[in-house]
Amino acid sequence: MSGSGNSQGMVRQLPDGPIDVVGDVHGEIEALEQLLTHLGYRGNNHPQGRHLAFVGDLVDRGADSPAVVRKVRDLIEAGTAQCILGNHEMNILRGLNKLGNAWIYGQQESLDHSSTPHPQVVATPEDAKNFIQFFKTFPLALERHDLCVVHACWDSACIELVRQETCVREAFDRHMARIDRELESRPEVDNIDRSLRRQNFNPVKVLTSGPEFRANKPFEANGKVRNNERRRWWMEYRNEAFCVFGHYWRTLVPGLSNGRHLFDDHMAEQALGPGYSMCIDYSVGGRWKERIASEYQGKFITRLAALRWPEKVLFYENGQSYDLGNIPRD
Numbered sequence: 213m214s215g216s217g218n219s220q221g222m223v224r225q226l227p228d229g230p231i232d233v234v235g236d237v238h239g240e241i242e243a244l245e246q247l248l249t250h251l252g253y254r255g256n257n258h259p260q261g262r263h264l265a266f267v268g269d270l271v272d273r274g275a276d277s278p279a280v281v282r283k284v285r286d287l288i289e290a291g292t293a294q295c296i297l298g299n300h301e302m303n304i305l306r307g308l309n310k311l312g313n314a315w316i317y318g319q320q321e322s323l324d325h326s327s328t329p330h331p332q333v334v335a336t337p338e339d340a341k342n343f344i345q346f347f348k349t350f351p352l353a354l355e356r357h358d359l360c361v362v363h364a365c366w367d368s369a370c371i372e373l374v375r376q377e378t379c380v381r382e383a384f385d386r387h388m389a390r391i392d393r394e395l396e397s398r399p400e401v402d403n404i405d406r407s408l409r410r411q412n413f414n415p416v417k418v419l420t421s422g423p424e425f426r427a428n429k430p431f432e433a434n435g436k437v438r439n440n441e442r443r444r445w446w447m448e449y450r451n452e453a454f455c456v457f458g459h460y461w462r463t464l465v466p467g468l469s470n471g472r473h474l475f476d477d478h479m480a481e482q483a484l485g486p487g488y489s490m491c492i493d494y495s496v497g498g499r500w501k502e503r504i505a506s507e508y509q510g511k512f513i514t515r516l517a518a519l520r521w522p523e524k525v526l527f528y529e530n531g532q533s534y535d536l537g538n539i540p541r542d
């Protein structure tokens with residue numbers, strides 16, 4: 213622990229005391245309000261002084277991203293919450309147009325490649341400016357002796373590389389420029405390995421969207437042919453601090469494919485691998501699809517989740533909770 217819990221760095225200190233770590237919200241304001249109510253938050257505080265940590269990906273795809281950003285901003289301003297960057301906030305900070313983020317550019321869009329615009333609240337130009345300024349204040353990771361939080365992957369070397377950074381966009385661009393410079397003199401490196409280097413050798417990229425490797429053979433996901441698979445880094449993670457992260461969907465949504473299911477060797481509500489980590493993204497980012505799918509009949513299978521620490525209880529927005537018990541470590 214470096215003790216650099218400063219308010220500028222990219223790796224900040226979690227407060228002492230009980231914490232509720234909230235998974236990827238993806239604009240689902242109703243689920244967020246329900247979850248906070250079940251966790252006992254009233255307004256922007258918890259009567260027992262609990263603290264919230266959001267794993268990032270607050271926005272995109274869901275019904276009302278602006279409302280989610282405002283709610284989290286209020287919680288942070290009240291001193292109740294912290295939030296880190298997800299890949300979706302990174303896309304917006306980099307000015308990218310990605311499926312699901314037209315709302316920040318004030319535009320409607322269709323998410324299913326149809327002509328029907330997806331019902332989604334779009335940002336006013338002033339909102340967009342304020343939200344981008346707000347995202348710029350997010351760190352990449354949170355830590356304390358017994359707990360750490362990152363969006364996609366806790367990689368100790370990458371954490372050290374970003375610790376002293378103050379501008380995430382600048383750090384991202386500098387690492388990408390270095391990787392591209394190195395590749396200029398390596399014409400023998402093929403396109404797949406080039407893309408893997410850009411993914412795996414940029415620490416900002418690793419922390420926010422996780423390490424990848426070359427698939428045995430190309431596969432199809434979301435209508436695209438992919439050559440790179442996501443690495444199940446949690447199977448090897450054994451740091452002292454229990455790591456809570458999001459990003460990887462634990463619930464499969466009919467009609468939305470993300471390639472191989474990374475958790476088919478785990479029960480739905482179970483700590484991962486040797487017991488040192490937990491992914492809490494139960495795919496609420498796919499709820500828009502459930503709303504329009506014929507299989508959906510007023511019931512969602514996707515969930516917004518929070519992990520209550522140190523109690524080790526997983527809460528869903530529908531009020532269900534699961535005791536993870538004494539998480540076994542091998």
Ligand SMILES: [Mn+2]
Pocket residue numbers: 236269298299300363420458459460
């Ligand atoms: Mn993500």
